[in-house]
Every structure is written in C-alpha cells, then in structure tokens.
Amino acid sequence: MSGTLAQRVARVAGARRRRLVWRGVETALLLATLLIILFPILWMALTAFKRPVDLFDLTVFFTPTLDNFRTIFAHPWNIGATLLNSTIVALATVVIAIPASTLAAYAFSRFEMRGKGLLFFAILATQFIPAVVVVLPFYLLFRDLGLLDTHVALIIVNLAIVTPFAVWMLKGFLDAVPIESEEAALVDGATRLRVIIDIVVPVIWPGVLVTTVFCFILTWNEFLFALILTRDDAVTLPVGITRFRTERGDLWELIAAAGILISIPMFLLASVIQRHFVGGMTGGAVK
C-alpha cells in the first residue's frame, strides 16, 4: 500500500464498485444455470398433467388432468409393478450396502493392515470400468446361474456399483472423526463393534444418511443393467418408461407421468439430505 490516505480511500471505493459489478454477473450466471436445469423438469411436470391433445401446445394454461397417472397404473402398462421392483431393489441394495460399507470404511480408516493403500485403490478402481464393458459378462453369468429377470441379480449388480462408492464416501466422514472418543470407549469397556454402534455411527450419522441417500438414488436411477438383465418380472421403473415408446409413437404424456413418479423420491430424499447435512455432530467431543 502506498500513496496518501485519500488515494487509499479512493482505491478501496473503486474495489467495492468492482465487487458490486461482479456480484451482478454472478447472479445472472446463477439464474441462467438454474433455468437450464429447471426448465426441463418444469416441462415434464406440465406434460404429465396434460391431455394428449394439449401436448404440443406451448401454453402453460390448460386444464390439468390425472388421466395419465391412471393410465400408466392400469393395464397394459402396469407401471405399479415396475415401481414395486425399483423399490425392492433399491431398498435391499441400501440395506445390505450401508452396514457392510460402514464396517469396511471403518477398517480402512482405523486399522493398520498390509497392502491397505492397494486394496483401497482396487475398490475404487472397480468404479473406473465402464458399465457397458461388463454388462455382457454379467448377462452370461446370471443366465448360467438362472438369475436373469430376478430381483437378486439386480441387487447383486447394484451392490457392486454402490458399495465401493459408499466405502469411499464413508471413509471420508470417518477420517474426520477424532479417534479419542473411540479409544475412551474402548477403555471404558466397549468392544470394537460396540464402539462402532454406540459412538461412531451416531457421530457420523449425517454422513451415513447422505451416503444412504446417494446409494439409493444411484440404484433407483440405474438403467443399463436393469435393461439387459430383466425382461418381464423384475423390470424397474427407468426401464419401464421405455415401454412408452410404442409403434404408435412416443407417448409423451405417459413418459412424463412416469418421470414424475421416478422423481418424487429424489425430491424427498434431497430435502432430507439438506435438512440433515447442516452442522457437524462432532462439536464438543474434543478440545
């Protein structure tokens, strides 16, 4: 800093003006991004409540109807079955993946072991393999096992997808937790498992919740494997939507209604994450 006091004051005022301009540019960019992201969702929501005749009408004023939802749940579409399949697969995947991943992440975070770095990298590396590369082997595998078009096959595949991700994510949360509370519990008389249940999980609960939600979303939205590995009985919602591309053309109003169905859990879960992800739980544990 140089110059007289008056020059310095002028310089500060100039900097403030520039900051204000930037703030304006930022806001404009944010709004533009928001529009690009939200407009398709808005359009889907509108389409879902339109009658087929209003479909290609660009107006936002129309008589809304629930017919589309009635149609997709009725014969021949029976979207309810795919909704149930998706729910079963996603819940089962999460129920297995989260406890298993928590224990694995704990081991990676806390224990010394030979080849830990390599092992952890190997787990991550499974995520680098493009799904299309392994979808055919998976198909042959499940065909030979007689598991094609079953929930079990989809759950296994989804576990393979989300578990490495969950381990990696949970390890991040665990690494941030000071170890002293755990050691205190060990000395106080707890077994290792008791420490994890009584001390670790409550402390990283927001992290567990977020990981659960992400894994649920990943499974819920999974398309490629579900497309290849199912045909009639275990078809999931995202695959079910493809059935609305018929020889009569694309039934947009039904696609949009099913899209709403897919999106509702996402919106609910996103709001759950938002509520629980505020503020750490670890305050006051140490220091």
Next chain:
Amino acid sequence: MSSISLQRVTKAWGGFTAVRDLTLDIRQGEFMVLLGPSGCGKTTTMRMIAGLEEPTSGDVLIGGVRVNDLAPRERDIAMVFQSYGLYPHMSVADNIGYPLKLRGLGREERAARVRQAAARVELEPLLARRPRELSGGQRQRVALARAIVRQPTVFLMDEPLSNLDAKLRVSTRAEIKHLQHELGVTTVYVTHDQIEAMTLAHRVAVMAGGEIRQLDAPEAIYDRPADLFVAGFIGSPSMNLVPGEHANGVFTAAGGLRAITRVARHAGPALLGIRPEDVRVLPAGQGDLDASIYAVELTGDAVLVTAMLGPARVIARADRAWRAEIGATVALRFDATRMHLFDAASTKRLQPE
C-alpha cells in the same frame, strides 16, 4: 488399586523406536508422572499400559498379571485423554454413565453413581447438557467423572490439563491431586509440564528418546538431576550450565570462574550446573567473581539477572526489589552446597564424595 509393571518394553514402528527397552515399576496407590518433551515416548508408554498400543517386545503387568494380550476393556483401567474423548452425541450424564452401562448396571444404580461422581467434580447442574455446550474446564471434569465413576484399579491421564487456561490448570491440578489422594488409585500421569510433575507426583520418571533418564521423587530430581538433560529440563528458568575444565576437585571456566567441587576422581571437560535461585547477586567485588549484566527481567515475584561469564550466560534470581542497569558490573556468589558437576562426555552427574 493395582501395581503396574513394565518389563523391558519396546515399541517400534518400522524404523522408529518410540520406547526403548523400558522397565518401570509403579507401586500400588502411587501417583507416577511420566515427564518429558514431546516425542519422548511418554504417551506411547501410557497407551501400552492402557492396551491401546501393543508392545513390540516386553511385558506389561497390572496387579502382577501379564496383560499384553488383554483388550483395553479387560484391564480395569480408566483413562482421561488430552482432548477429553467425550461422546459428543450423549448428555453429560450419559457420558459419565457409559462405563457403567457397558457393565450392565441397572438404570437406578447407574443414575445414583453418576450423580455421586458428578458431585465429586461439581458437575451436578450440568448433567443434562451436551459436551458442546460446556466450557473446556467443564469438559475436563466430565472426563474425570467418567474415569472415577466405576472405581477402576488404575487411572491413566494423558496431559489432562494441557487444553485448559493457566488459571483453571492450577485449580484442576489441585483437584486431581486431592481426588487421587482420596481414592488412593494407582495413577499414571503423562505431561511435558514440569510444574505438574513436581506438584502431583509421588515419583517422576523423566523420559527422553524413549528411555527413562531418571526415576525419583520430585525433590530428588530437582536437587540431584542425574544428567544434563534432566538438569536442563526441570526448573524454570532452567539450571545454568557453564562449560569448563575439571581437575583435582577444582572446576575452572572462562570469565574467572573457579569452584571447589568435592568430586575428586574426575578430570577433563565438565559442566558446572547451578540453579538461578542458588546464585546471589551482590555489589561488585563482594562475591566469587565479577560479571557484567546482559539483561534484567522483572517477573513479578523476582528479578532475573542475566550476567556474562566469559562466553557463557548465567541467570540469577534476585529479590524483586533489586535494580541495576544493563552493562553494570556485579558480583555473583554461587551456593557451594548446591552446585552440580556433569561430565561433558557422558553428560552424567558426578556425585560429590
């Protein structure tokens, strides 16, 4: 109340040896302080007693029983951690009661004993709070209450006062001493703070480089430090150590220092040690030797006078009313009964005959 015995214990990680062939016997009901600078192995030693670290070799005995293969929970110990290690999601009462809950005590009895322990450390009004709603001193007391609630046979305390402010540290120190006296539980206390060691311990083990340099009562460690490390580590300001030559029971150093040492059987390079409070500052010409003043510092309860003795500096503790200018010449008188002689090569104290 159990005795603790470490027998030729070593702890190494890869190429680094934290604790080297350490043997230490802690008596039943004793307050033992492990004192040393950071990285000296004192915390590792304590963690091996707790079972949080496994010794690379050697045995750990509690109450005469080898506990090497026992998990921490099977050793009947309680530990207070440097950062307290509280359970952030539990109330103060649940924190204190957790060890009892793990032992399957009923709700009623648990509540009664939690109240009792909380009363001992004056936490009763705070039982419903969460740790994050407490001050540092209060958290520290929760950790203490959790340690005393189930009456273990051994207390382990890892720098429990280091996160408290100076005033709180003094009062909590007294509380810990009182508590240990009252309960009579064998206690191992790790600190790098010599005042804590001096005030709390029945015996102090001064550690450096993974080894015990001296094991003795606090006053013995202060009065007869075993080597240069202990001499320099204990005392504030630390002991003056003047390098010089020793022969025929006489120590000589630059600046005209000459002292009779009562150590006959030693000749060669040596260091003369004397604590600041054992050096008197007198008007020039009236002491053992004259020196010029390098600095004068008023600490409140005393005046610290640094004088140049050849290339060496000597600090003397003078009365708090004492005044002099920097550069002035004064005389120093060393208390001959409180001088220590150390061999320069071995760094060991040379015992007067």
